[in-house]
Amino acid sequence: MVTQIHATVERDARLSQGRWLRIPGPTVVHPNAVAAQTREMVPHRGPLMSAFMADLFPKLKRVHRTAAHVLVWPGSGSAGWEAAITNFLAPGDRVVATVGGSFGARWASIGEQFGLDVRRVEVEWGRAVTPDLFADVLSAAGDVRAVFITHNETSTGVTNPLKELAALARQAGALVLVDAVSSAGAIPLETDEWELDWVLSGSQKAWMCPPGLMIAAVSDRALRETDRSGYPRFFWDVRDMAKSADASATLTTPPLSLLFALDAALDAIDAEGIERVWSRHDRLGRFVRGALGDLGLALMAEDGYASASVTAFAPPEGSTASAFRDRIADRTGIEIAVGQGAYAETINRIGHMGWVEEPELAATIEACAGQLRA
Ligand SMILES: Cc1ncc(COP(=O)(O)O)c(C=O)c1O
Incomplete structure (x- = not known):
């Protein structure tokens, strides 16, 4: 009743x-996320906030289906592309990228701007990147350090077969970096079972929150790769952010109102x-x-x-x-x-x-x- x-x-x-x-x-x-944003601020370093974060992280892990870290930054989805490059890769590294619309194309071109050797699996807009096509480009590319997979291409309304593509990438020994901006919280996504290394999204999509948060699941394997990355970083340092998360905190001052909203939205997801x-x-x-x-x-x-x-x-x-x-x-x-x-x-x-x-x-x-x- x-x-x-x-x-x-x-x-x-x-x-x-x-x-x-x-x-x-x-x-x-x-509506619960709208209401949560009206809460007053609390000290961002202190018992109240660490209790809040200690409660928030498991909720994020449940939805991402991972036992590893899920991290949250102030930012939008695009920051997750750049953070993936600067934390897990080095200039000159070869990556294979799915391109079937404007978002896949943008991530691939950002990779090039950062000096990566990007091999595209390009399909006509409206079509999916099939495992056969992906396997061809992967094997022709040879030594591939990582793959960029756009799970759901928002510009075309196409969902790529992530599970199958990720399996091929893992067989090739590549890190699996996934843009889940318009799939996380809407479309089946099994971070641990499919061995995904980086799953990035933005609060303004299926998370039912306002824009302003970049959310990313990161595997332990990817965290280890941060040792060899050739890019400088501070704000987007995934290892430092993961260390903060281990202490139920964030690296820098968090956008408290947005985190309150996310917490309320995750409760709604959990309830359903x-x-x-x-x-x-x-x-x-x-x-x-x-x-x-x-x-x-x-x-x-x-x-x-x-x-x-x-x-x-x-x-x-x-x-x-x-x-x-x-x-x-x-x-x-x-x-x-x-x-x-x-x-x-x-x-x-x-x-x-x-x-x-x-x-x-x-x-x-x-x-x-x-x-x-x-
Ligand atoms: C699939 C996908 N990737 C990346 C982005 C970029 O996200 P943002 O605009 O939050 O930076 C979007 C935005 O709509 C998207 O749909």
Whole structure:
């Protein structure tokens, strides 16, 4: 009964929002996370905060499915790309990177800016990097120090087969560095079982928090690699941050309000259960794709690899993506996103990660349908 009342209150809160944010991040912030941010500050070095962190870290580990460290910095997802490079690699190291959209492409090019020898596994936008393609590039590359895998390519709504790609990388002796910005907390991800070495994400996606935190799981194997890295660093030093975490602290002054929000959001995830969170996202992804298909709108992701957290699709014939988005926003207040890069005007995107259920997605689909009728 109590659960039912709670669910009703939550649903009403969600439905009563004036502008529905259906972009793939920032996402709608969970109400408990909104409330948690109003808490007063506490001394960031002292018993209160260490008790808080000692409670927060196990929650983060549970969701990442790891017994190793999960660290939190003030920052956004992109910082996790750079931290991976500067902590685990040295100039000249060879890496293999999955590139099937704008985020995979950006991580690969940042690697080059840092002097890495980047070998790309490049696929057309909308397609997944399959194990066969990945294995070909890995074996042609020879001695590969690490792989950069974009688990969920937010620009195309494609989820790469991370488990299989990670297994190939481990066979080749490479560190497995994963961009899980739009998958962590939404799509199955088993850090320890799949031997992932670095799993980075940002608080503004399925974590149901405001932007501002970079969250990363790091394996003990990767921590040992920090000895040979050739880059200077302080703020983003993973080993020092892990040592602080061992003392239930952070290296520098933490963004307390955001950590309070994250803690509340993790409690909501724990209450639902991470596996149920994953299946809810799977169900919502199918719902959105089915409904857009019924409207005759073409999906971008190839069958079998469509994302459970974001769906990319072509706007109606004769409309640009931005005109379609703007008309929907003007008439209904619902915000959907446009595409990126070369697809900026030929693709729209609907985010369905985090604090979301069918009713608001049905309203989004109805808003799209309304424009088709208009
Ligand atoms: C897959 C992916 N990687 C990286 C990023 C960059 O994250 P941020 O904008 O938080 O730096 C994003 C942002 O949307 C993303 O979707």
